[in-house]
Amino acid sequence: MHSSYETPLEFKKSTEKPLFGSFLRGFETLIIGMIASVLISLLLSFVVLYPKISWAQVQNQAPAQGQNPGSNSATNAGNPPAFQNLRIINQKVKDFLTTQSAGSPGKPEITVTPMEEGTQLTYCPSPEAFFPPNSAAWGRTTVGVRCGQPKPWTVYVQANVSIIANYVVAGAPIGQGQTISANELQLQKGDLTTLPTGIFTEFNRVIGQTARMSLVAGTVLKKEMLKMPLIVQKGQSVRVSSGGKGFSISTDGQALNEASEGELVKVKVSNGSVVTGIAKENGIVEVGGQSK
Numbered sequence: 001m002h003s004s005y006e007t008p009l010e011f012k013k014s015t016e017k018p019l020f021g022s023f024l025r026g027f028e029t030l031i032i033g034m035i036a037s038v039l040i041s042l043l044l045s046f047v048v049l050y051p052k053i054s055w056a057q058v059q060n061q062a063p064a065q066g067q068n069p070g071s072n073s074a075t076n077a078g079n080p081p082a083f084q085n086l087r088i089i090n091q092k093v094k095d096f097l098t099t100q101s102a103g104s105p106g107k108p109e110i111t112v113t114p115m116e117e118g119t120q121l122t123y124c125p126s127p128e129a130f131f132p133p134n135s136a137a138w139g140r141t142t143v144g145v146r147c148g149q150p151k152p153w154t155v156y157v158q159a160n161v162s163i164i165a166n167y168v169v170a171g172a173p174i175g176q177g178q179t180i181s182a183n184e185l186q187l188q189k190g191d192l193t194t195l196p197t198g199i200f201t202e203f204n205r206v207i208g209q210t211a212r213m214s215l216v217a218g219t220v221l222k223k224e225m226l227k228m229p230l231i232v233q234k235g236q237s238v239r240v241s242s243g244g245k246g247f248s249i250s251t252d253g254q255a256l257n258e259a260s261e262g263e264l265v266k267v268k269v270s271n272g273s274v275v276t277g278i279a280k281e282n283g284i285v286e287v288g289g290q291s292k
Helices: 019-061 071-076 086-100
Strands: 107-112 128-130 139-147 153-170 185-191 230-232 237-244 247-255 264-269 274-279 284-286
Touching: 086 107, 086 128, 086 139, 086 153, 237 264, 237 274
Parallel strands: 237 284
Antiparallel strands: 107 153, 128 139, 139 153, 153 185, 237 247, 247 264, 264 274, 274 284
C-alpha cells in the first residue's frame, strides 16, 4: 500500500510591511504634524496679540488728554459728562479771538495758552467767552469764559494775538526838515502789536510830510517824527466803519489815542470791546475789510 506523506505547510513570518499599513501610518503622522503646527501658531498668536489688545483696551478706557476723569463713561451712557472738557474751553477762546480780530489791519495769528490739566469744572452745555476790562484782541491778552448753568463758574485764559502786516520804515537816510518822497520809504512786514503806537501802514500819509528830525535807514516811522496834523484826538467820538463786497457795518466809539490820517487808532465801541483801525478824515476809523 502506497502511503503518501505530505509535508506540513510551514508558515514563515514576513519581514516586509504591508503597503497599505505604511500608508496609514504615514497619513497619521501627517495629520498629527498639521494639528501640532496649528496649535503652535494659535499659541504664538495669543502670546503676541494679547498684550496689544489689553493695551488698546486700557487706552480706550483712559480719559483723553485735557478731559477730566469720568467724562467718557457718562458720555457713553448717553448722559452729559460730569466735568467740562478743557479743550472745548481753549477752542472757545480761540474762536472768540478770531472773531474779535477779524477787523484788524493785518492777518491775525492767535495762540492760546492751554488751561492746566487737572482743572475740574462742572460740565457746561454753553460756555461763553468775553473780554475782561482793558482786554482786546491785540498782543498779550486775557479772555474770560463763563458758565451760567447748571453750576456757574468763570475762568480766565491767557492768549496772544499777533497782527501781521506791512508798516512804513525809512528806506534811506532822511535829514531834518526834508520833505519825504516815496524814494525814501520802504515797507516791512511784522507783528504790529509789538510796535509802538503812531506807526504808518501805508505810504500815502507819509509822502509829502516834513521830517522833524534826522532819521537813519530802517527807522520805523511814527507820527511824532513828522510835521503833520492830527485828525483824531484821544477821547474823541468817532465812527467805526467796516465792510466788504456787498455789505457795510458802522458803529460809534471813543478813540483811545490820538492819530493822524493813516495811523492806527484804538477805539472802544458801544459794547465795551476795543477794535483797532486806521484813522481817516471826518472822524472815521476804518476797520479791516473796508472797500476802497
